[in-house]
Amino acid sequence: MSASMSQFLSKSLAACLLMAGGQVLAAPPKAYRQEVVVAGSHFQGVHGLAVDGKGHLLASNLLGRTVHSVDLGTGAVSTVVGPPLGGADDVALGPDGSIYWTGFFTGELMKRTPDGKTRVIARDLPGLNSLAFRRDGRFYVTQLGRGDALWEVDPSGKKPPRLAISKPGFLNGFEFGPDDKLYGPILLKGQIARVDVDTGSIETVAEGFAMPVAVNFDARRENLYVVDSARGELVRVRLPTGAKEVVAKLPTGLDNLAVGPDDLVYVSNMVDNDIRVVNPADGSVRLLVESRLAVPSGLAVAPDDPQEQLYVADVYALRRVGGRDGKITQTTRVLSSRLNFPMNVSLGAKHVVLSTAYLGEHSSVQVLDRATGELLRTIPNANGVQAALELADGTLLLAESTTGRLVRVDTSEPAGTTVLAEGLEGPVGLAADTEAEEPGVYVTEVRSGKVTRVRLSDGARRTVAKGLKAPEGIARHPDGGLIVAEVGRKRLVRIEPTTGRLTVLASGLRIGLPESVGMPPGYIPTGVAVGGSGTIYLTSDIESALYRFVPVP
Known part of the structure; x- marks a missing residue:
């Protein structure tokens, strides 16, 4: 051939x-x-935020199981804790500089010390969601969805968690105020509440929200900023009257926020997988981290x-x-x-x-x-x-x-x-x-x-x-x-x-x-x-x- x-x-x-x-x-x-x-993108839906005071923003990534650091000037993202340990729904900084985060699916509360050691300090809390420190160092976390409770937790992990309030109505992203009361959204009622963690009493501060998911105080700790996820709004609540003012309109799907010392508000959106910066002085909005x-x-x-x-x-x-x-x-x-x-x-x-x-x-x-x-x-x-x-x-x-x-x-x-x-x-x-x-x-x-x-x-x-x-x-x-x-x-x-x-x-x-x-x-x-x-x-x-x-x- x-x-x-x-x-x-x-x-x-x-x-x-x-x-x-x-x-x-x-x-x-x-x-x-x-x-x-x-x-x-670096994220798989960005959630909880915390300003570290050193020019960076901590950002939690539940499904990606990571905790990230975002440069506030450039938007550059780096990984602080990688998978599988970093399954964070919310993140906070402790008084000693340790990073704490909540595992919604795992039911674990995690801690990373300044020297880089990571460990579990609480277990068996399914739906573990938000967390915050009081001025005296007492530490509180909440269950949401797979539970409905507020717990006080020993930051060292040596003592077992103590049930503070049972079934508050799905208490989400909260912060302690200058009066040492806890302020946060009650999802089931569309309200912002003031909670006395010692007595368990709950008072309504503001209401009429569609889906309030998180609050933070401004730098002077006089007013509350609230993100309404369903309406895509950043709302300022003036205390003690509870008067509301829409500061900025944003896409729906907002998840959390953090306020810097300059009063700039950083807002996470899990649907768009991004972080935006809102200037409350004029309502202007810019992207810090963008995803498609x-x-x-x-x-x-x-x-x-x-x-x-x-x-x-x-x-x-x-x-x-x-x-x-x-x-x-x-x-x-x-x-x-x-x-x-x-x-x-x-x-x-x-x-x-x-x-x-x-x-x-x-x-x-x-x-x-x-x-x-x-x-x-x-x-x-x-x-x-x-x-x-x-x-x-x-x-x-x-x-x-x-x-x-x-x-x-x-x-x-x-x-x-x-x-x-x-x-x-x-x-x-x-x-x-x-x-x-x-x-x-x-x-x-x-x-x-x-x-x-x-x-x-x-x-x-x-x-x-x-x-x-x-x-x-x-x-x-x-x-x-x-x-x-x-x-x-x-x-x-x-x-x-x-x-x-x-x-x-x-x-x-x-x-x-x-x-x-x-x-x-x-x-x-x-x-x-x-x-x-x-x-x-x-x-x-x-x-x-x-x-x-x-x-x-």
């Missing part, structure tokens, strides 16, 4: 067509080019969308992002809407399906109208639902990561549930295979390291691939291949569904935050989606970024 004929046959063989799902499709590409769709995404996790794209518009479950928001230009065109925010902290997203013909695996009151599956964004249905489920898919008849498939079940939810109200399969080990990702002769669904099992196919007619299972390390997000390629985020090995892989053959597409990826106590298997899932062009999209929870992998011809 001549060399030219051999080359011709080799090229013809490389371009030959494969059979997948009953369709004749082109051979998969051998290489991809990695590109940034949305650049990342908060905690990008689940990801979906319509296969017939030529623009490849991405639906991003950003934990604190549902966002629409241009797959080609990275432009964010639509955002539905938590707190100011009925949205429940979306961690996964999938698309049906007419609906968007969201799920959140938070173990608590916010655990649910939500169905939205794809055209209007209207919330049509909320289905509570506290079993750590990771992925959720809508079938053609409107029924839903849910991956319950904590029970190891794949369940079917019908369209009735209230919803009826049927167990399709059980014994799965940490099911996280789902990818439909409903066009096959025997319709099924592919499931990633983060604990067993498997990709499993479950037949929809009877729940029969077949192992497609094993030996993976923490597989999470999964999507079908247009040619029928499975694209999987193998988080434990920091790589993106392709799996042939009929043979289980694995090909590594990209490695060394910044994906896979460490799991947290009190959260389900998979924690913050890494999302994967594939557009009609064959471009693969991937979320990075570590970087709060969005990437694409473009086929190289």
Whole structure:
């Protein structure tokens, strides 16, 4: 055979067509080019703040499990405490210069001394949220959501916590006033209260807020600044009258604040993952730390969308992002809407399906109208639902990561549930295979390291691939291949569904935050989606970024 004929046959063989799902499709590409769709951030939703008096702002990062330091002049961010120890919902400085922070999911109160030693000083307080010191050095923390109590804690950790007040009504970000009374928002009542921690008495200082989440005194400690998360307002409350004045209008999703010695107010926003500086003298606002995404996790794209518009479950928001230009065109925010902290997203013909695996009151599956964004249905489920898919008849498939079940939810109200399969080990990702002769669904099992196919007619299972390390997000390629985020090995892989053959597409990826106590298997899932062009999209929870992998011809 001549060399030219051999080359011709080799090229013809490389371009030959494969059979997948009953369709004749082109051979998969051998290489991809990695590109940034949305650049990342240091935070995964920024929360509590504290000015250190040395030109820096301490900022807590609950889901990223870190405590950061922000330069007040430049906005430069550095890490003070990294994961997994730094799971902070709020942060404070003690009289001796130690840093204290609260672990909402872990129920632990942490301390880092000036010499860099970190340890737990209180345990078993789920929902541990806000904290503050009184002038005499007494130290108080509050439980919120997973509890409702105010505790006095020994800053040294030698004595057990003492219950100060039971069920104050969800007391959030607070501070002690010059009268040694505690001032803070009572979430359940939309009020700002004055609390005597010695007697337990609670008085109303101001009311009429939608969702007050934190307060701080001004530098002279005469007035209170309040952030109203649902309205996006920074409000000044004049004491002792309780008169209110809106100082600045901000985006909704505000979480906390800190006031500097110059009376500048630093405000965190967990939805936008940023920190803004407000000058109360004129109401001007500027960004200190800017981000575009908060905690990008689940990801979906319509296969017939030529623009490849991405639906991003950003934990604190549902966002629409241009797959080609990275432009964010639509955002539905938590707190100011009925949205429940979306961690996964999938698309049906007419609906968007969201799920959140938070173990608590916010655990649910939500169905939205794809055209209007209207919330049509909320289905509570506290079993750590990771992925959720809508079938053609409107029924839903849910991956319950904590029970190891794949369940079917019908369209009735209230919803009826049927167990399709059980014994799965940490099911996280789902990818439909409903066009096959025997319709099924592919499931990633983060604990067993498997990709499993479950037949929809009877729940029969077949192992497609094993030996993976923490597989999470999964999507079908247009040619029928499975694209999987193998988080434990920091790589993106392709799996042939009929043979289980694995090909590594990209490695060394910044994906896979460490799991947290009190959260389900998979924690913050890494999302994967594939557009009609064959471009693969991937979320990075570590970087709060969005990437694409473009086929190289």
